[in-house]
Amino acid sequence: MGEHRPTLVRPPPVDLSKAPIENALELTDLSIIGPGIFTNTRELWHPPGARGIYGGAVIAQTLAAAQRTVPADFVVHSYHCFFVLAGDSSIPIVYYVERVREGRSFCTRTVQARQRGSAIFTVTCSFVRERSGGPATVEHSTPMPPAALANPPPDDYKDPDFLAASPSDGGGGARKEDDPFQSFRPPPTDKEKRECDKRVWQWVRARGKISEEGGHQAHLSALAYISDSFFIGTIPRIHKLWRYGSTTDPADLDKLSPEKRDRLEKLNAWEGGYGPLEEYRGRPKLGMMVSLDHSIYFHNPKSVRADEWMFTEMESPWAGDGRGLVMQRVWSREGVLLATAFQEGVVRLKDESKEEKVEKAKL
Secondary structure (H helix, E strand, O other), X not given: OOOOOOOOOOOOOOOOOOOXXXXXXXXXXXXXXXXXXXXXXXXXOOOOOOOOOOHXXXXXXXXXXXXXXXXXXXXXXXXXXXXXXXXXXXXOOEEXXXXXXXXOOEEEEEEEEEEOOEEEEEEEEEEEEOOOOOOOOOOOOOOOOHHHHHOOOOOOOOOOHHXXXXXXXXXXXXXOOOOOEEEXXXXXXXXXXXXXXXXXXXXXXXXXXXXXXXXXXXXXXXXXXXXXXXXXXXXXXXXXXXXXXXXXXXXXXXXXXXXXXXXXXXXXXXXXXXXXXXXXXXXOEEEEEEEEEEEEEEOXXXXXXXXXXXXXXXXXXEEEOOEEEXXXXXXXXXXXXXXXXXXXXXXXXXXXXXXXXXXXXXX
């Protein structure tokens, strides 16, 4: 058996002067091999039950790698990526940055993430020189929903204890104290609307304090990381799809112990569930959910403070043919529109007829 090597270079000790998300996203420069080559310094997170690593980590690290290759007065304004293959957390990722264009006002970079010689992720991002738009410019911005301020998270917010329980015990499993960001979700208020009119809200922030050394680049990478949280998951929420298949069946809720039932109810509410678990009886089950692509438009890059609470609103204008599209807006707590993101993904229902055939074959 070979040594477990999720990184090319042995990781250094965690830097306690930096926020957890800075340590999680740290890159190692491989310029000794060639220009614009980087690798992950630490092992990347693989969510329980997921096909591969958390997509937000690769999104953030490709952005961080690209940011290292542009002049200091350029900031990212547009980011477009494709998920090609599921990433393996036990194997190092190598990021290759290509300088596509160097302009006076804009510059373009492509980044390819590779494992075992194959591309698992590819991105094109554009950077703009600060204050290159001229002394006068048109301006408008979508305001933050009033409901956001009606349900703000407390400054001393702590993750609920039940999130530390494993999914098999009715807990979250994927959220624990050492995760690099927090989420707080106000309850939905649009349960009776059409799916395309529903909104999923959440407050998010990176844990700890992002260091001055990290600069605005660290805040932008953190926002990119967080932007993938529950993104395509908006669709199973607004359609009220049963998404706890590995835990239990909605038809068997009465067979659960009171403790497990209580934890599942709390998890469903925390995740922004549209109604209590009882309302999921007879609902379709989520069979497969995978992100295909992800785009972020950064509107006010220098205003991003990812270690302070940010409000996100997600909606889905369309779903069909096993896919779905979701749009996300991100505001600062003061109401500044920081970014708008889009994601398309595979969203397939579980084929109940196949399960029935398997059960009959066992008899």
